[in-house]
Amino acid sequence: MAARQRLKAVLIDLSGTLHIEDSAVPGAQEALSRLRRAPVAVRFVTNTTKECKRTLLERLCRLDFDIQEREIFTSLSAARGLVERRALRPLLLLEHSALEDFSGIETSDPNAVVIGLAPEHFNYETLNKAFRLVLEGAPLIAIHKARYYKKKDGLALGPGPFVTGLEYATDTQATVVGKPEKTFFLEALRDLDCQPEEAIMIGDDARDDVGGAQNSGMLGILVKTGKYRAGDEAKISPQPHLTCENFPQAVDHILQHLV
Amino acid sequence: MAEMDWKHTIRDLKGVVLDMCGVLYDSGEGDGVAIDGSIEAVKRLKASDLQLRFCTNETQATREKFVAKLGRLGFDICVDEVFSPAPAAVTILKERGLRPHLLVHDDVVPEFDAVEKTDPNCVIIGDAADNFSYQNLNKAFQVLIGLEKPVLFSLGRGRYYKEMDGLKLDVGVYMKALEYACDVEAEVVGKPSPVFFQSVLADMGIQPSQALMIGDDLVNDVGGAQSCGMRGLLVKTGKYSYRWCLRPQFQKVTAVTPSAAAHAFMPRRLSVATSLSDHSELFMVTEEKPRDESSCTDACIDSVPGDVTRLTQWVQNL
Numbered sequence: 001m002a003a004r005q006r007l008k009a010v011l012i013d014l015s016g017t018l019h020i021e022d023s024a025v026p027g028a029q030e031a032l033s034r035l036r037r038a039p040v041a042v043r044f045v046t047n048t049t050k051e052c053k054r055t056l057l058e059r060l061c062r063l064d065f066d067i068q069e070r071e072i073f074t075s076l077s078a079a080r081g082l083v084e085r086r087a088l089r090p091l092l093l094l095e096h097s098a099l100e101d102f103s104g105i106e107t108s109d110p111n112a113v114v115i116g117l118a119p120e121h122f123n124y125e126t127l128n129k130a131f132r133l134v135l136e137g138a139p140l141i142a143i144h145k146a147r148y149y150k151k152k153d154g155l156a157l158g159p160g161p162f163v164t165g166l167e168y169a170t171d172t173q174a175t176v177v178g179k180p181e182k183t184f185f186l187e188a189l190r191d192l193d194c195q196p197e198e199a200i201m202i203g204d205d206a207r208d209d210v211g212g213a214q215n216s217g218m219l220g221i222l223v224k225t226g227k228y229r230a231g232d233e234a235k236i237s238p239q240p241h242l243t244c245e246n247f248p249q250a251v252d253h254i255l256q257h258l259v
Numbered sequence: 260m261a262e263m264d265w266k267h268t269i270r271d272l273k274g275v276v277l278d279m280c281g282v283l284y285d286s287g288e289g290d291g292v293a294i295d296g297s298i299e300a301v302k303r304l305k306a307s308d309l310q311l312r313f314c315t316n317e318t319q320a321t322r323e324k325f326v327a328k329l330g331r332l333g334f335d336i337c338v339d340e341v342f343s344p345a346p347a348a349v350t351i352l353k354e355r356g357l358r359p360h361l362l363v364h365d366d367v368v369p370e371f372d373a374v375e376k377t378d379p380n381c382v383i384i385g386d387a388a389d390n391f392s393y394q395n396l397n398k399a400f401q402v403l404i405g406l407e408k409p410v411l412f413s414l415g416r417g418r419y420y421k422e423m424d425g426l427k428l429d430v431g432v433y434m435k436a437l438e439y440a441c442d443v444e445a446e447v448v449g450k451p452s453p454v455f456f457q458s459v460l461a462d463m464g465i466q467p468s469q470a471l472m473i474g475d476d477l478v479n480d481v482g483g484a485q486s487c488g489m490r491g492l493l494v495k496t497g498k499y500s501y502r503w504c505l506r507p508q509f510q511k512v513t514a515v516t517p518s519a520a521a522h523a524f525m526p527r528r529l530s531v532a533t534s535l536s537d538h539s540e541l542f543m544v545t546e547e548k549p550r551d552e553s554s555c556t557d558a559c560i561d562s563v564p565g566d567v568t569r570l571t572q573w574v575q576n577l
Binding site: 119122123124125127128131132147154155157160161164165166167168169170171 | 392419433438
């Protein structure tokens, strides 16, 4: 293996990696504490579109994780940035709880569509509304294109299938701001004075977490919790730097080999 | 040369296949509305010596219900003349021993009555309209992702269709959604699948080169038919969009003249008269006596993705 620069930052996925819905992955809190004692910066990166930063933070604190709001970077923040830069008035297909991160953005007479994970909006009527806007020229901005995610009672469709469907309907391409887009990972590292080659990503989604991170120059560790399914590691190229059981094991590896 | 090809085609023409929604009628409130001139056109086609079949990707009703509706609108059509995806899918299911989970419109479910549906080993999606709820899509997804060998049938792959109150998403959009979610490729039953067109040709007992498909969907009707060797004619009613003429393959065409000029060309048995006005073009089939050669022009877009030379010539002749 080629010599790599010293590790300066660890990006950690939330849902499926540190916790699954309202339960922490066993041993994760303690593993995070051990990681923090090492000379690395830590960032929590997530494509979760249902929840604003404050809600995410509250859950993580309830689960006894030692995390600060400024360490959280979400694809919602990335989307808001894009909407503001282009002065757009979006139709927001987002869960109610995510709207807080868009407060102050004009949404009447929409000329753009922002689409996240919003099952209540993925009905025929609302999707037709979004479709007609995009067909008339409104940009389609996707928080991310996750295919599915894990709930306690099984897998559930993410926003990706609906974004893909709208792209096909309108013969356009969405601008995707979340994982696995390169810009997402680079934005997450922006204020850490850290090159991608000096960073590593830990996540449960082979394509979106590990594949995306490795594509931007980082290393990736795939954990077998959350939405992981047997054989996922073979679905990306190059394969993950490491595939291991869970977040605590990933931290063990980092502390033993990379720091 | 384009004009010679078209005249040869018409001379050899033995059968016409008509798309229905967007060519014969526009759907919407109640039964919808017949498109001006189409009832008459069907009558004239039936009175000619051409064979006639109807090819639809309609999956919001059984063929019987659908044909009855067209009867109420004034069309003279019978069930045996209509080819639609649901019966074609049933044949495939039986051939391959498949049991479907259905995500289709309630009114087309009866077409699947004779099919075993418990313990499904495949998923079929149709134009389910309001049944395309997140919950229903999720159920279909869960069935698919749980199969060792996921098999997804899509009854058509259209992007959208026109109803009286605007454009609406078609089955192809949800097919793409499930394909993406499960990383599988759907098998399309209905237009533009070659198998579907071939079954219509077999029923008529004619070769592809002897058949003309007429539709409002550039890709699924005209493109699909032409891929099998049939001729295709695009009408400017229904979901037709002038924007198609602005796509890269048509880029040398600056505009289709929105004047009311009528162009007719006269093969021996049939003439196709198209009146070009803005975006509300009608397709009318009339029987007229042959005129002299010099007044004939090629009045159809005969190749997809686009024989730009022919199209340019055609536009210049307007």
